[in-house]
Amino acid sequence: MMVDLLTGFTSKIRAEARVNDQNAAFPVDTFHGFAKVGLMGASVPAELGGLGVNQLYDLAVGLRVLAEADASTALALHVQLSRALTLTYEWRHGTPDASALAERLLRAMATGEAAVCTGLKDSPGVVTTLTRDDSGGWRLSGRKTLVSMAPIGTHFFVHALRREGGDDAPRLAVPLLSRDVRGLTVLPDWDGLGMRASGTLEVDFDNCPVPESDVLDRGPVGSRRDAVLAGQTISSITMLGIYAGIAQAARDIAVEHCAKRGPDVPAGVRSTIAESDARLYALRTATAAALLNADQLNDKYTMDLDERGRRMMTPFQWAKMTVNDLALRVVTDSMSMVGGQAYSAGHPLARLYRDVRAGGFMQPYSYADGVDYLSGQALRLDRDNDYMSVRAVRSQTQS
Numbered sequence: 347m348m349v350d351l352l353t354g355f356t357s358k359i360r361a362e363a364r365v366n367d368q369n370a371a372f373p374v375d376t377f378h379g380f381a382k383v384g385l386m387g388a389s390v391p392a393e394l395g396g397l398g399v400n401q402l403y404d405l406a407v408g409l410r411v412l413a414e415a416d417a418s419t420a421l422a423l424h425v426q427l428s429r430a431l432t433l434t435y436e437w438r439h440g441t442p443d444a445s446a447l448a449e450r451l452l453r454a455m456a457t458g459e460a461a462v463c464t465g466l467k468d469s470p471g472v473v474t475t476l477t478r479d480d481s482g483g484w485r486l487s488g489r490k491t492l493v494s495m496a497p498i499g500t501h502f503f504v505h506a507l508r509r510e511g512g513d514d515a516p517r518l519a520v521p522l523l524s525r526d527v528r529g530l531t532v533l534p535d536w537d538g539l540g541m542r543a544s545g546t547l548e549v550d551f552d553n554c555p556v557p558e559s560d561v562l563d564r565g566p567v568g569s570r571r572d573a574v575l576a577g578q579t580i581s582s583i584t585m586l587g588i589y590a591g592i593a594q595a596a597r598d599i600a601v602e603h604c605a606k607r608g609p610d611v612p613a614g615v616r617s618t619i620a621e622s623d624a625r626l627y628a629l630r631t632a633t634a635a636a637l638l639n640a641d642q643l644n645d646k647y648t649m650d651l652d653e654r655g656r657r658m659m660t661p662f663q664w665a666k667m668t669v670n671d672l673a674l675r676v677v678t679d680s681m682s683m684v685g686g687q688a689y690s691a692g693h694p695l696a697r698l699y700r701d702v703r704a705g706g707f708m709q710p711y712s713y714a715d716g717v718d719y720l721s722g723q724a725l726r727l728d729r730d731n732d733y734m735s736v737r738a739v740r741s742q743t744q745s
Contacts, residue, residue, distance in 0.1 A: 388427055406587030413589075422494050424584060429503065487554070494546045501525065504549075521562075522562075527555065568739050579640055579662045585705075597622050663716050667716060
């Protein structure tokens with residue numbers, strides 16, 4: 347059902363992709379359409395009014411279909427779908443406050459009323475911090491960059507360093523803020539190289555009030571809990587479908603271009619087509635294996651949770667490295683097959699080339715962090731694998 351609903355939008359999305367990319371314009375009307383047919387609640391449990399798509403494999407397939415039309419739109423929708431997955435966990439297994447917060451948001455996502463963004467990465471030189479106020483609540487100050495779907499975001503989960511005051515050790519926390527809260531400003535001037543229509547912006551927080559009940563605790567900084575890797579896998583692994591979709595779209599454009607030549611396609615081009623198809627098969631196979639592994643472990647809470655986290659994250663990172671490498675090669679080879687016209691900024695392959703490069707910067711992990719993680723697992727190194735905790739430790743050291 348999800349794929350059928352998405353397919354109803356792909357012609358319009360594909361037709362608008364070039365202009366939206368050129369103008370860095372978020373496709374607001376498309377997302378309003380998604381909301382009307384239930385796609386903004388695709389991964390919300392059916393009991394709460396959503397479509398109930400809860401398998402990571404299935405969600406990645408949907409994102410792949412959408413990314414073949416436009417990767418920016420797929421990236422923005424991924425934000426909503428992945429957040430519903432993590433909120434579903436809080437609804438079922440969280441504290442009473444967290445469960446109530448999650449249910450409230452999930453019901454609003456199912457009806458299309460809520461578009462829930464996530465702020466992970468601090469802007470350069472900034473440490474987004476949550477501090478106590480005089481009323482027993484909290485105040486959030488800082489700035490986040492690379493917040494996708496921000497133009498229509500109604501709510502923002504913000505990863506922050508929580509300081510109690512005194513000698514208490516800082517903790518990681520994720521407060522929820524509504525768009526209309528005092529001190530929250532969505533900044534409109536981010537100018538990205540790729541994924542330009544994904545609504546990826548900066549969001550500023552100036553002493554924003556947050557009630558105690560809207561803060562999710564994520565434990566002490568530097569606690570080295572690999573259990574958190576499971577949640578990070580679940581919230582990010584379906585993005586692999588986006589890059590599979592980019593590679594497929596590039597391959598199809600190139601093959602269609604070459605087919606118009608008739609039977610006289612040069613041998614070098616024929617070799618490139620065959621190699622591209624083999625790479626596309628390899629990246630999709632790796633993606634499928636990692637997704638199926640994550641789905642199989644998703645509900646296994648009785649095993650050692652640190653081991654569960656590593657067993658979900660490690661295949662995800664193997665697949666991510668594979669996809670980032672092979673998808674880029676497929677797009678690059680597709681440009682070579684089409685020739686100089688693909689180097690024009692308005693050509694769809696030029697857009698796909700810029701979009702596919704975003705995969706290497708996505709956490710978890712960026713390329714360098716992924717190398718550290720995978721080599722650390724192979725060498726059995728004692729290290730903190732939670733990149734949010736590592737960043738927090740680094741920010742304290744630098745300050």
